[in-house]
Amino acid sequence: MTLVMVVDDDQDLAEMLGIVLTGAGIDVDLVGRGDEVIDVFRANPPDLVLLDVMLPGLNGIEVCRLIRAESLVPIIMLSAKGDTHDVVKGLEAGADDYMIKPFKHPSELVARIRTRLRRSSAGLSGQLTLSDLAIDLVAHQVTRGGKAIGLTRLEFDLLVALAKEPGRVFTRDALLSEVWGYRHSTDTRLVNVHVQRLRAKVEHDPENPEIVVTVRGVGYKAGVTGGV
Amino acid sequence: MHHRFFSRTKIRNSLAFKVIFSNVLLGLVIISLTGSTLYRQLSDGIRKVKVESSIGETRSAIFNAQYRILVATDEEAATIKKIVEDIVVNPAGVVGESVNGREVALLQTNPGVAGSRNFQRLSNLVLLSSIPSELRKRVQSGKGIEWAYSTISYQDGNYRPGLVVGEKISIPNSGSYEMYLLFNLSNQKATLALLRGALYFSGLALLFLIALLTLLVVRQVVRPVRDAARISEGFTAGDLNRRMEVKGNDEIGRLGHSFNEMAHSLQQQISRLENLSRVQQRFVSDVSHELRTPLTTLRMASEVIYSARDHFDASIARSAELLVAQLDRFEKLLEDLLEVSRFDAEVAVLEIVQFDFANVISRAISDLNLLAQESGTHIELIKSAMPEVISADIRRVERIIRNLLTNAIEYSDGKPIQVTVKTTRSDVAVGVRDHGVGMEEENAYRVFDRFWRADLSRARVRGGTGLGLSISLEDARLHNGELEAWGRPGQGAHFVLTLPRVAGHEIDARVIRLQPVDFPST
Numbered sequence: 001m002t003l004v005m006v007v008d009d010d011q012d013l014a015e016m017l018g019i020v021l022t023g024a025g026i027d028v029d030l031v032g033r034g035d036e037v038i039d040v041f042r043a044n045p046p047d048l049v050l051l052d053v054m055l056p057g058l059n060g061i062e063v064c065r066l067i068r069a070e071s072l073v074p075i076i077m078l079s080a081k082g083d084t085h086d087v088v089k090g091l092e093a094g095a096d097d098y099m100i101k102p103f104k105h106p107s108e109l110v111a112r113i114r115t116r117l118r119r120s121s122a123g124l125s126g127q128l129t130l131s132d133l134a135i136d137l138v139a140h141q142v143t144r145g146g147k148a149i150g151l152t153r154l155e156f157d158l159l160v161a162l163a164k165e166p167g168r169v170f171t172r173d174a175l176l177s178e179v180w181g182y183r184h185s186t187d188t189r190l191v192n193v194h195v196q197r198l199r200a201k202v203e204h205d206p207e208n209p210e211i212v213v214t215v216r217g218v219g220y221k222a223g224v225t226g227g228v
Numbered sequence: 229m230h231h232r233f234f235s236r237t238k239i240r241n242s243l244a245f246k247v248i249f250s251n252v253l254l255g256l257v258i259i260s261l262t263g264s265t266l267y268r269q270l271s272d273g274i275r276k277v278k279v280e281s282s283i284g285e286t287r288s289a290i291f292n293a294q295y296r297i298l299v300a301t302d303e304e305a306a307t308i309k310k311i312v313e314d315i316v317v318n319p320a321g322v323v324g325e326s327v328n329g330r331e332v333a334l335l336q337t338n339p340g341v342a343g344s345r346n347f348q349r350l351s352n353l354v355l356l357s358s359i360p361s362e363l364r365k366r367v368q369s370g371k372g373i374e375w376a377y378s379t380i381s382y383q384d385g386n387y388r389p390g391l392v393v394g395e396k397i398s399i400p401n402s403g404s405y406e407m408y409l410l411f412n413l414s415n416q417k418a419t420l421a422l423l424r425g426a427l428y429f430s431g432l433a434l435l436f437l438i439a440l441l442t443l444l445v446v447r448q449v450v451r452p453v454r455d456a457a458r459i460s461e462g463f464t465a466g467d468l469n470r471r472m473e474v475k476g477n478d479e480i481g482r483l484g485h486s487f488n489e490m491a492h493s494l495q496q497q498i499s500r501l502e503n504l505s506r507v508q509q510r511f512v513s514d515v516s517h518e519l520r521t522p523l524t525t526l527r528m529a530s531e532v533i534y535s536a537r538d539h540f541d542a543s544i545a546r547s548a549e550l551l552v553a554q555l556d557r558f559e560k561l562l563e564d565l566l567e568v569s570r571f572d573a574e575v576a577v578l579e580i581v582q583f584d585f586a587n588v589i590s591r592a593i594s595d596l597n598l599l600a601q602e603s604g605t606h607i608e609l610i611k612s613a614m615p616e617v618i619s620a621d622i623r624r625v626e627r628i629i630r631n632l633l634t635n636a637i638e639y640s641d642g643k644p645i646q647v648t649v650k651t652t653r654s655d656v657a658v659g660v661r662d663h664g665v666g667m668e669e670e671n672a673y674r675v676f677d678r679f680w681r682a683d684l685s686r687a688r689v690r691g692g693t694g695l696g697l698s699i700s701l702e703d704a705r706l707h708n709g710e711l712e713a714w715g716r717p718g719q720g721a722h723f724v725l726t727l728p729r730v731a732g733h734e735i736d737a738r739v740i741r742l743q744p745v746d747f748p749s750t
Contacts, residue, residue, distance in 0.1 A: 010521045010522075010525070012522070012525045013521055013522075013524055013525040013528075016524075016525045016528045016529055017528070019528075019532065020528050020531075020532065023532070054517065080516065080517040080520040080521055101520045101521060101523075101524040102520055102523045102524035102526075102527050102559060103524060103527065103528075105527075105531060106527070106528040106531045106532070107531070
């Protein structure tokens with residue numbers, strides 16, 4: 001069974017989340033304080049973390065940073081504020097996705113969790129080469145000169161999305177639907193922040209990216225390419 | 229900043245320039261008055277002294293001459309002639325003095341008297357015209373010494389300013405004569421010229437001094453004033469920490485002191501208001517958070533119940549549906565209330581991007597077509613195919629258009645709705661015209677009031693919060709645009725949104741007339 005850690009200080013909301021997720025066949029681990037998260041996380045590593053921003057003890061952005069320091073587990077931030085500032089801070093701290101409270105439909109949350117748990121590269125197998133990077137689609141590993149590069153699932157999916165169609169220029173909307181599973185969202189901040197995080201890990205010089213290249217006014221594409 | 233300092237208007241508007249100009253002008257008047265008076269008195273004095281000494285000299289010279297002539301009465305003519313020669317050349321009996329600034333003339337009063345000898349004589353080629361005839365008449369008829377100013381002319385063409393003094397003198401056996409001494413006034417003229425020069429020079433020097441002194445004084449006064457102006461400008465620009473430098477306890481010091489006190493008080497007021505606004509903003513944010521969390525729980529709970537409604541009996545199932553619908557409405561209302569409170573706290577800001585205005589309208593219409601069909605109406609769009617790129621907050625512009633469209637659909641009474649897009653070089657406009665229930669003319673502006681209803685007996689159509697148009701008006705104004713309404717009962721309404729192409733610019737003109745073209749103007 002899949003285990004999702006729900007971190008929220010509002011007990012009723014946490015319980016409700018538990019009911020909805022359990023109903024969808026997902027095991028739930030409820031945590032009410034920010035400073036308790038990392039111990040629970042280590043004791044019982046979940047498959048995904050659902051993390052509220054406003055938490056007693058330690059705020060969600062700090063918690064996100066702590067988890068990211070030791071794990072590549074998918075993290076979805078929950079925020080009551082649509083505040084750009086909060087969202088971007090959460091994404092920069094390592095969150096893969098975010099949801100603004102109140103959600104339109106609980107099913108939307110479940111769908112979002114499923115997307116993060118499912119690999120968009122699931123159907124693919126074999127090996128991709130992008131520049132001097134070797135992407136192993138089976139082992140979900142990216143290596144450069146035999147050395148593994150630790151990417152989150154989302155970063156891996158983003159890289160694979162770009163690498164499997166080397167010539168194609170992806171608009172941000174296309175990436176949102178391909179990698180995040182959004183059908184009609186225009187929040188390009190998600191894409192921008194994650195492209196930057198990916199670049200920081202895979203580029204030789206993140207200031208002059210050669211692997212994830214910006215196509216001005218359109219979006220992104222894979223840079224110097226090898227082949228499948 | 230600095231280049232303006234030298235511009236023409238700056239000089240004309242400069243306090244220093246005005247004060248210096250008027251001071252110098254006043255100084256000029258005073259100096260020229262005193263200067264000319266002084267000059268007149270000095271020149272009069274010099275002339276008077278000269279005239280008096282000349283008269284004295286003449287008197288003694290004529291007395292001397294008369295005496296010598298009388299003594300020589302019995303001598304023969306040649307001797308008298310010699311004496312006359314001697315008198316004319318040396319009237320005071322002092323050798324060599326005649327050369328020194330004066331000439332002598334001995335003139336016969338009635339020339340041509342028969343039998344008499346003429347001893348008329350002028351020294352040094354002086355012309356007879358040097359002695360004014362008017363003076364001669366006075367001498368001839370008078371008994372004493374007479375004098376007059378004149379120009380001494382010489383046969384070689386030279387002339388000099390002069391003073392002529394004369395008296396009658398008689399030469400026995402030869403009739404009556406007049407003797408004149410002609411004094412050269414060149415020296416006096418030169419002295420006066422020198423004096424005038426000195427006066428002019430000292431006058432100019434004084435003027436310069438006045439200008440300089442005024443400049444110094446004015447600078448002391450004007451500099452703090454200028455500082456105050458500069459600091460006020462800084463204040464206007466938002467730099468509230470600027471203060472004047474205060475030196476001493478004089479008026480200028482007081483000015484600086486009170487200016488600084490004013491600045492301090494202003495700064496306090498502003499920061500108090502800023503603080504209030506921050507508190508308000510904070511409150512809104514807190515309310516938002518505090519309400520959203522339970523709302524999220526509510527929504528999820530209702531959704532769980534709703535998805536299981538098939539297992540309940542009809543009334544509970546319907547209740548579940550109503551619960552979900554009302555939660556939607558509640559959430560919409562919460563959003564709108566938060567937006568309104570953001571406007572009230574003046575914390576609403578534009579997020580400006582460039583986008584195609586016409587495209588946003590087309591998209592909104594196609595999104596709302598379904599709703600329009602449900603209400604038995606449809607929306608006609610009248611626009612050119614050209615994209616109309618504007619710089620504005622796309623979320624707000626989209627919201628205004630959606631609000632206008634849903635409002636029109638809600639009140640259309642099933643009659644078609646026309647949307648017109650018109651643009652100019654500087655502005656864009658959209659008009660939404662429906663032919664439904666409309667409103668009283670005098671109520672047209674009240675549609676933007678919060679929670680206002682045209683017809684209290686009319687039930688609110690599902691979904692509306694009563695804040696949409698009010699928020700739309702605020703959104704339009706945030707862009708420096710305008711949103712206006714027109715309406716007639718039973719003949720529908722017309723809403724016109726006008727936006728500057730670049731948010732914040734002024735609107736040039738109303739691109740679309742508020743009174744609809746299809747409405748006969750009476």
